[in-house]
Amino acid sequence: MTDIATYNFAYLDEQTKRMIRRAILKGIAIPDYQVPFASREMPMPYGWGTGGVQVTASIIGPDDVLKVIDQGADDTTNAVSIRAFFKKVANVAVTTDTASATIIQTRHRIPEHPLKTGQVLVYQVPIPEPLRFLEPRETETRKMHALEEYGLMHVKLYEDIAKHGRIATTYAYPVKVEGRYVMDPSPTPKFDNPKMHRSPALQLFGAGREKRIYAVPPFTEVVSLDFEDHPFEVQTFDQPCALCAAENVYLDEVILDDHGGHMFVCSDTDHCEKRRNAPTSPLWGGRAEGAGGGLDQSTPHSTPTPALRADPPHKEEGKEKQ
């Protein structure tokens, strides 16, 4: 570590932490109400998880074990950079193991391994307002939340059905929390929505650019919106993970060459890695050729230099299939 400047523990100053901590407490007390907070400039651009980082920085202590995932992966630029950031500014233990983490910061996935009581899941949220693409005015959406006026959201889902014959929303699928507020579960695939329902872990959501914090306490009702004749369904995959043969997990498509070759592998790298390394696994010792190398995390504690990205981190941000 260079001695350019000595920052406070976990980077943020104490007054900022108190302000964010108060917002978190209100968020927990009013599940899914979006608490406004004075989001700070962070040493990373908006869209890279400034909200999640501020929430994590405000709750983290020296005894915590931090895991950071980006679309389920522990080894992508965003995850590696944020993990390195907290290792540097808070000197906390970091891990890629879901079960041993006390705080898991995530960009758009919930780990496959079931979460347990005492764990905190911190989401990086680009656009916290579920009604934003239906009603651009903050004054109006605030009133709609106040009056519990969510008809527009059902109209949007109905229009999906009218156009496509089914609800075509696949990520950021709206949920209702404790029968009151409608929430955008950040752009997680709807595959993960059922995992939010009565999760034993505390779920905190931070949106840095939009300056909102919200929360879902443990064991809270999180119901995906649907219709009686078009019930909520999660994505299914017609093949198992090409590396670990896992079924009923969320898969990513990986392009292998420029001749259309591709494979589907677990989005959750920790889950996939564990299955492949487990001696009971039929695939143990025989990983798919050429595909496992990039996902190898034998040195999760190293801090590689973040590479420049060609694509913005939130490719889907700002777009909504209407």
Added chain:
Amino acid sequence: MDIAAQSIEGGFADPVFNAQTVFRAVMDTMARPGSVQKLPALARPPAPLSATAGAIALALCDNDTPLWLDPALQASTTVRSWLGFHTGAPVANTPADAHFALIAAPAEMMALDGFSQGTQDYPDRSTTLILHVGDLVSGTPLLLEGPGIETSATIAPAQMPRHFVEQWKQNIKRFPRGVDIILATADGIACLPRTTRIKTMEA
């Protein structure tokens, strides 16, 4: 010790980590109402402010959060100057202006609806009440249900406000508006966020 010294002594020995410890205890109990977190005496405020309540005030209050003190605390110049010195929080003129309220004698406190309830648009603009209670086992048992509770939880805080169960029912009816309560004993914390339902009274 003279008043000036009393109002300066007794803050956090390690402000960054002690504040984090206290906050995590409050956050965990707020997320799991009815659960109790042990907390060592990290602050030594002047009486009648308790060590736990004092530590919560140090962890959460600053110049952005008007603080209301109940008559027992308001009467003590030392308490007011201790809070002023360590947190910088202004004292609220009325309970409805307060972001936090410190209450040393809950049995004699005013009605919950006298505090700020927030608005329908901004339900977060409500008062968080920090109540000194003797313990969490010797009072009338309260059976709790709601978010954060797997099936049900029971706490029995001593010296609670009068007609508390009735008042709490009204508080729930105001949802999303309403107050949240942090119960501070001599060595622990429990919370009652506005979503927690007190189902039935056990005998």
